[in-house]
Amino acid sequence: QVQLVESGGGVVQPGGSLRLSCAASGFTFSSYGMHWVRQAPGKGLEWVAFIRYDGSNKYYADSVKGRFTISRDNSKNTLYLQMNSLRAEDTAVYYCAKEIMEWLPLDYWGQGTLVTVSS
């Protein structure tokens, strides 16, 4: 069955960097667009970034544009999120999620990885 497993979260100081990974299995990873969605403690869901199935297009929320980079390695069935210049307001659980197909919503989510930005 479909599995998405995030890793790489942790505590980082403001201005620091972190790279999250999402290992995918149970489906043809190279055929689907993938997203990162985050959730600050006690808050709602915020869409962060998207990458097309072949990596040809990437989109970002304004709140992370210029600081975060989404990428993928289809040979390793893995999605990444490189986070630079981290701020306290980036503290959240980060989920990777698979879309049903283009122009449709998210049908599978990982369990999330917690990123805490604090000095």
Place this chain on the structure above:
Amino acid sequence: EIVMTQSPATLSVSPGERATLSCRASQSVSSNLAWYQQKPGQAPRLLIYGASTRATGIPARFSGSGSGTEFTLTISSLQSEDFAVYYCQQYNNWPLYTFGQGTKLEIK
């Protein structure tokens, strides 16, 4: 950006009763609207997409309706496992998704 607004913020309902949750979009999203359920410590689960199509494995007591800017999620007879937070999401502006702020469904 399309802003999604959910109401009420908290809804108290007794088991076995019907729950009705609302979601409004700041501009038309056609039928490109999804609903998710999230329980504490868990990832969101897709319930409804296309405003009214149940996702795989979702019980028939969950139903969605609406189009344009006004949407409703109805749970016909609440079970104990249905008490959770519910989010609506527009994907009309794919892939730039936006979510509502959530409605917490609690036991009365």
